[in-house]
Amino acid sequence: xxxxxxxxxxxxxxxxxxxxxxxxxxxxxxxxxxxxxxxxxxxxxxxxxxxxxxxxxxxxxxxxxxxxxxxxxxxxxxxxxxxxxxxxxxxxxxxxxxxxxxxxxxx
Numbered sequence: 001x002x003x004x005x006x007x008x009x010x011x012x013x014x015x016x017x018x019x020x021x022x023x024x025x026x027x028x029x030x031x032x033x034x035x036x037x038x039x040x041x042x043x044x045x046x047x048x049x050x051x052x053x054x055x056x057x058x059x060x061x062x063x064x065x066x067x068x069x070x071x072x073x074x075x076x077x078x079x080x081x082x083x084x085x086x087x088x089x090x091x092x093x094x095x096x097x098x099x100x101x102x103x104x105x106x107x
Contacts, residue, residue, distance in 0.1 A: 002096035006033045009104040020093065024086035024100060025049040035102035042087035047071040048106040049086040054099035058082055061089060077103030 001017040004024060008014075018027040028036040028049075037048035044067050053061065061084065064072075068088050072079050086100065 002091045002093055002098070004091065004095075005097070005099045006035070007099065007101045008035050009102060018091045020091055022091050024051065024089040024091065024098070026087075027091065028086065033102075035106070036086060037106045038087065040087075044068060044071065044085065044087060047075045047085060050075045050077060050103055050106060051084055051086045051089075052080055052101040052103065053082045053084050053089075054101075055082050057095075057098055060094055060098075064088070075103070076105050076107050 001019055003015055004018055004027060005013055005015045006028060014033050016027060016031050023042060025036055025038050025042050029038055039048045040046035068085050071085060072083050
């Protein structure tokens with residue numbers, strides 16, 4: 001199974017194995033990773049699952065949709081070039097070792 005490493009603002013890390021097809025958001029919720037609220041349950045409506053993807057891994061992700069791009073304009077923490085919504089990143093073997101940084105706040 002592919003692995004994800006979540007890094008919270010304090011620098012603490014959590015590494016988990018994730019089944020292919022599972023979103024980065026869903027994996028965090030299922031394993032109790034702090035910092036992802038996911039108020040809309042992964043329906044691309046709230047932007048409370050905002051993460052910063054390791055910049056060197058951005059090219060491995062699917063193209064951002066216009067809907068995700070618009071939601072990222074309203075995130076609580078600073079939007080950066082490596083900002084993504086974790087509900088829109090589905091794990092696959094290509095993403096094994098993905099590192100995502102959680103912003104200090106989601107709301």
